Amino acid sequence: QKEVEQNSGPLSVPEGAIASLNCTYSDRGSQSFFWYRQYSGKSPELIMSIYSNGDKEDGRFTAQLNKASQYVSLLIRDSQPSDSATYLCAVPFSGGYNKLIFGAGTRLAVHP
Amino acid sequence: GAVVSQHPSWVICKSGTSVKIECRSLDFQATTMFWYRQFPKQSLMLMATSNEGSKATYEQGVEKDKFLINHASLTLSTLTVTSAHPEDSSFYICSARLRNRDVRAFFGQGTRLTVV
Numbered sequence: 001q002k003e004v005e006q007n008s009g010p011l012s013v014p015e016g017a018i019a020s021l022n023c024t025y026s027d028r029g030s031q032s033f034f035w036y037r038q039y040s041g042k043s044p045e046l047i048m049s050i051y052s053n054g055d056k057e058d059g060r061f062t063a064q065l066n067k068a069s070q071y072v073s074l075l076i077r078d079s080q081p082s083d084s085a086t087y088l089c090a091v092p093f094s095g096g097y098n099k100l101i102f103g104a105g106t107r108l109a110v111h112p
Numbered sequence: 113g114a115v116v117s118q119h120p121s122w123v124i125c126k127s128g129t130s131v132k133i134e135c136r137s138l139d140f141q142a143t144t145m146f147w148y149r150q151f152p153k154q155s156l157m158l159m160a161t162s163n164e165g166s167k168a169t170y171e172q173g174v175e176k177d178k179f180l181i182n183h184a185s186l187t188l189s190t191l192t193v194t195s196a197h198p199e200d201s202s203f204y205i206c207s208a209r210l211r212n213r214d215v216r217a218f219f220g221q222g223t224r225l226t227v228v
Contacts, residue, residue: 032215032216034216034217041203041224042221042222043118043205043219043220043221043222044156044205044219045219046216046217046218049216088155088156090217092215098215099146099158099161100146100158100207100215100217101158102155102156103155104154104155105155
């Protein structure tokens with residue numbers, strides 16, 4: 001069974017702080033990892049993808065991948081109230097069409 | 113690029129009727145599309161994989177006779193919820209890939225279905 005695990009939260013951080021979101025996955029063969037942001041009532045939006053061990057930065061977002069530990073994280077620097085959303089970790093299932101398997105999502109609340 | 117359009121955005125229907133939801137890739141051809149369902153405060157659950165020109169592949173526990181999927185062209189997949197019941201009320205979302213080797217998925221805006 002392919003699994004993607006996330007802490008459901010809510011994770012509450014003050015405005016301007018760093019928000020750290022974590023995800024673990026069960027399939028050692030996974031090569032691609034994605035973070036999606038979903039606002040309430042809306043569909044998910046792709047914000048980060050990472051394929052190699054280490055860090056990948058894009059603006060205020062940094063994705064970190066450690067394949068040995070089967071762990072991927074998302075850091076949001078200088079958090080803003082507009083970052084308040086649910087963040088979904090997604091990993092392609094290698095068997096069949098690379099369908100994306102989503103974690104349960106972590107709800108982030110950034111308070112002023 | 114990579115725009116996926118879903119229609120309608122919301123629909124209310126009576127129990128026992130059928131509802132069709134369309135998913136279109138506007139600026140690219142999608143040989144594979146995916147249909148998800150999301151209940152309140154839950155994550156996305158994959159229902160089926162839709163392949164152009166062939167039968168859809170359904171996930172375990174999803175009734176293929178109730179959720180009819182047709183992927184008639186490289187830019188259009190449809191999901192029909194047949195004989196809808198209140199428990200089918202949910203947020204239905206489609207996604208598509210740019211090409212088979214690119215595993216990133218881009219989502220439509222979703223369809224909120226309410227069955228009364």
